[in-house]
Amino acid sequence: MSVAAAARTESTAAFGSMQWISQRLGTIVLHVVVIGLTLAWVVPTAGLIISSFRPFANIATSGWWAALSPPYAFTLDNYNQLFEQSNLGTAIFNSFMVSVPSTVIPVTIAAFAAYAFAWMKFPARDWIFLAFVGLLAVPLQLTFIPVLKFYVEHGITIENLTALNLPPWVGLWLAHAGYGLPFSTYLLANFFRALPSDLFESAEIDGAGTLTVFFRIILPLSVPALASLVIFQFLWVWNDLLVALIYVGGSPEVAPLTVNLAGLTNSLGQGYQLLTAAAFFSMIVPLVVFLSLQRYFVRGILAGSVKG
């Protein structure tokens, strides 16, 4: 998109003029920055992936780029070893079981709350919203002890939940939902507020009730905001180690990938060849999520609603 914009500005100035040169220069700088950023991201990623296919002896003695020239020596040893030594399959499954509900729950609640904050009238609305958003500033470490205490008192522990035939992650889901809600609500409320009020008034006259407006007008129009929120929240939960460690860290059979990963290498740094393979797994999922949702970021879905 930025490239197209740059191309458009190019044509406005006469060839060779001062303006033309400065625009040209701007375009070049833009390209250099974009390419630089891309390289800065791609090179280490490629390095990590290539390393994960190299024998440990090679990893220890030469850089990953050495693998690109003969003699070629690629192996699946790291992956085999990883699957033997650790419960990687379970860990990946656990990560999904933690991340998906921990994304869906807060985003759903936040969408309803944001609609109320943005478009419904009730007493002290703005003060409640302010207090809600103020929670963004509370460090989540502060909440560990009270929340854990609450969980223990009310039986939201892994043992209890398993005994009740409930998913053992419920406590973790609720915690993540709580940590994600202030930001999610804030982001969505701001987005909903920016929707043209004419649409709501028109829907009101057309006879749409509050819930119909929410499901048939707000949600379809908010796909870009929801998509970005889902990406943020999913990435945060998927990559989270601290919260998972606190709430389910003691039980490897329910712990997610990050906890498993942390346990792979010991304090002396041994076994880091396994980390390359494990890191690949923990990376690939967020990448797929991002790539599959990123087109919603750029789609101007509101075009054509108001103004001629």
Next chain:
Amino acid sequence: MASVTYDHVVKRYTADVTVVKDFNVQIADKEFMVLVGPSGCGKSTALRMLAGLESITEGQIRIGDRVVNNVAAKDRDIAMVFQSYALYPHMSVYDNMAFPLQMQHMPKNDIDKRVKNASRILGLDNFLKRKPRALSGGQRQRVALGRAIVRSPKVFLLDEPLSNLDAKLRGQTRIELQKLHRDLQTTFIYVTHDQVEAMTMGDRIAIMNAGILQQVGTPGDIYDHPANLFVAGFIGSPTMNFVPVTTSDSTAKASGFEVKLPKSVPAGKGTLGFRPETVTDRIVDPASTIDMKVDVVERLGSDQFLYGQVGGDSVTARVDPKLKVEPGDMVHLGLDTRTLHLFDAESEAALL
């Protein structure tokens, strides 16, 4: 189909912000009523109170015989076309028009029949599957009209529906709207700030200023007999000439000329009003002429307007387009005294 009555309607936001003051209008069944006034005059608020989008602070609004003060917007049996069109951007043209009917839980067949019918009337047949963003401004405007038509409401409310169209399309749509009004045989209430739209479309016009209703009447009535200085200045283009005068008996004396009034008025100060088309190069009565020093000449082909000074006052004249006049010339023009207006200096009400 129904009449609409505004009965002493007041809209107040806070104790000292009153946007509509004691508004009284009766709109007959099947009438095309235009609410016109400068921006911020309260015309849109008046319409939105009728639509149910704003609460009514005091007074009553009736649709037919029913008081609608506490009736929800959707139950008032009205349809509204917004200035921005307010189309649902994620729905196709068909779904946009079907939406209000779906909300009424109308059977699918009936919805289909009505949408097809409306799209035929508006020439939208070929666009039913498109999204609003793939339509031109004029087409979007028609979709907004279509969404109102399908409901066959008792009253159509239109809030500046033409202001986002270019000048040519606006002219066409003005005519189409009048045809539509004739075909639908429904009450139309149309809000605009454009006096040309008001004059050309309205059966009657209600002029508002600063929250107060100034005058209600047919376009001809308002043009010929403005009730006060504001109405006289708002309607007509170029604007009516206003010249401060001193009156005594039946003559009015301005800084550069003197005219005989058709009837005697109390002596004092006032504002004399006469439209540009009453100042021409055809001198009918040698007793009422003015000498104007021309500042600007506007040739429109069909008309020629002269802007200049008469004594110490600015005057606009409409003369024969063939007349050769240059800025700086002194011209001798006739003033038609049959349509003079005189306004009170204090109250600005029409005295003549």
